[in-house]
Amino acid sequence: MLLMQLTLLIVCAYLMGRLANRVGLPAVVGELSVGVLLGPSVLGWIAPGVSNALFPRDTAQFHLLDSVAQLGVLLLVGVTGISLDFKLLRRRGGTVVWTSLLGLVIPFGLGVAAAMMLLPDALRPTDTQPVVFALFLGVALCVSAIPVIAKTLLDMGLIHRNVGQLILAAGTMDDVVGWLLLSVVSAMAVDGLHTGTVLEPVLYLAAILLVLMVVGRPLVRWAMRWAQRSESSASVVVTAVAIILVCATGTAALGLEPVFGAFLGGILIGTSGTVSLSSLAPLNNGLSATLAPLFFATAGLRMDMRSLVHPAVLVGGLLILGVAIFGKFAGALLGGLTGRLDRWEILALGAGMNARGVVQLVVASVGLRLGVLNTESYTIIVLTAVITSVMAPPLLKHATRRLSVTVEEESRRRTMEPLLN
Template sequence: MTLSAGPVPGLTDHQMLVFLLQLSLLISVAALLGRAAARFNMPPVVGELAAGVVLGPSVFGNVAPGLSHWLLPRDPEQMHLLNAVSQLGVLLLVAITGAHIDLGLLRRRRRAIGLVSAGSVLLPLALGVALGTLLPDSLMGGAGGHGTFALFIGVAVAVSALPVIAKTLLDMGLLHRNVGQMIIGAAAVSDIVGWLLLSIVSAMATHGLRAGVVATSVGCLLIVLAATVLVLRPLAARVLRPTRHAQQPGFSLSLIVIMILLSAAGTHALGMEPILGAFLCGIVVSSLGTASRGSLDSVRTFVMATLAPLFLAAAGLQVDLTTLAHPSVLLAAVITLAVAIGAKFAGGYLGARLGRLDRTESLAIGAGLNARGLVEIVLASVGLRLGVLNTASYTVVVLVAVVTSVMAPPILRRTTGRIAKTSAEVEREREFTAQLVV
């Protein structure tokens, strides 16, 4: 008997129409609000994040519910299409960021970056857990008990958003400054620790806390780091070497994008965020020289102008500010927001000062690491799915993500404007500009 697979059902005409209209609407509004933000001396990322909130249930869903339901339906298949495209954007964005990490600077200032990372994770984590134990039971989802809920709040307060921080620094021309490199390095460490802790919380919510779960999570992380150094870098060098003088530069870019996607798939298969794999692959590309980094930079304009704004706007669609009408939820949101901002800023600032950075640089680092953005929203979605959060606490965590992402850029602009450029920073910026021209 011969078995044959039937044809795979494709998208209906209606699904394709809605998908194309969604892309057009989100990119258009994100671009317009991004330009509006720039007019007020704020990076475009502020407007792009706001675009999703405006088009989501908080505004558009209330003003025109019928049109909103037709154009932005909550149908899982329709949302998966949008999420898939936006995920490609964030993976490329993070890879480009990783490709512009100055490894020499990170090695020279590893003590300061280590202290900043420790301060910006440990202090917020401790205060967040303490806050979680004090929040009322009405904000708990029920899964895992109060201890799991408290640890989840601690993780939510401790994380940073590498994608949002990356785009903010790129928009503001700060990625090639020393302070920008330190913020990115500390944010990367913060995200790694955050996803590791989230895996522990997930295990507590489903199976309870076991030593084996913690050991497996740490072991997977060590495997990823070892594979990056011992496997990915030598393999990438061998694959890309013949393309350096090729007449078709697009072939080199194709190979790099394939490596980024496979690296993201690898970390995802091990239970970690795909963003981590893309970021590490970007660092590998950077270590192979300016030619490889230049190939990846050839898509920077498209990513920054189209895919990244789409990613940010799509995330904002999940925000529903109408739930804050309940006084108890609003009070919890205000307290959580104050703790999240204060703990992250103080942790980053104190770590930078212990690392012998001056006051202005320390202020900039504390402000930059405060942005939580999409990482926090993904975290909140996981908490809601696991049953650790309910609708009210989910809204509180998402509010922290939005507010911290909006407030970080203006403070960064004010503080970094007082930091003089070094000759190394000028040379790094000149090299980056030259690559874009080529």
């Protein structure tokens, strides 16, 4: 069953990705739509027997598929960390900080306010405290999705552009804070609010960063230098993959998200000063062709849009979607103005930050598991993640077409060329 599912999703994701490219969209748009078409939203509605035969509602079977897809997202995020240009980020750090901060605070506050005053009771489980539900919705709306952003920027050849680097950096800060907030709100849902529920994830994060700076950097530099001595690029690829997965394992062991650890591992590799990006081209090629499309296709399988036929759920969904989009673009606008960006850079920054993708899917899954969300609110949050992710590519294309390529960007493109091809 697993092998059949992998074959179907990878082939369909490839075909839909090609179709998306034909109509002027990045492949990630087509890849995200595969799960929607094959899952309960479309195939499950038209031919439920066929859908259940292909993707049975067995939890263990779904975990198998998720495990393979998880490998794809960890490697994708790791490659993204390798691609970050820290010289640019240090120079424009104020823009990154303000964009990230405002892109968190505005949608978080609007989400909490909407949940407390405007959303119908049908979206909140009867045994969930209104404050916990409101805080959880605020967290779900304030996160961005580094995996979707990274894949979109790679597909569109924008990861070397200055605005692409700013999107990645601001999105990363959003996700770090978002995972911390998720840890706190999840603990509140289970045990109530205590000092330990707030301090523990913050202390873990500080410890991780300290260990990586003191121990991780010299170890990674030595490992990558050793791998580069080989005539084959295989040793470099294996070493890079091992570093990314070890860092992901470390954060997962501390109760933080493994995606965050994978991103830190990629940063360590990229800043080691010993890596030739051409030697990592085989990793990027295999990732872009199989594991990353599989991950995005799998994400859409959890959606069930049939619950939107109820008027209260539909109105609540439109309100949540509007709050999510407005909050991120408002944060990008105010943050971009502080960094003196022009209107097209602000539009591109808002479009990239608005993509929520799998991060919001993970948050929604946690909420459903803890009983903070019901099926209706879960479906709305997942739908918001997909719509905002699909919105990003055309807006990015429209905005970046009007931005001139600088000498710095062209130099960065030549450096990153093995990852862009």
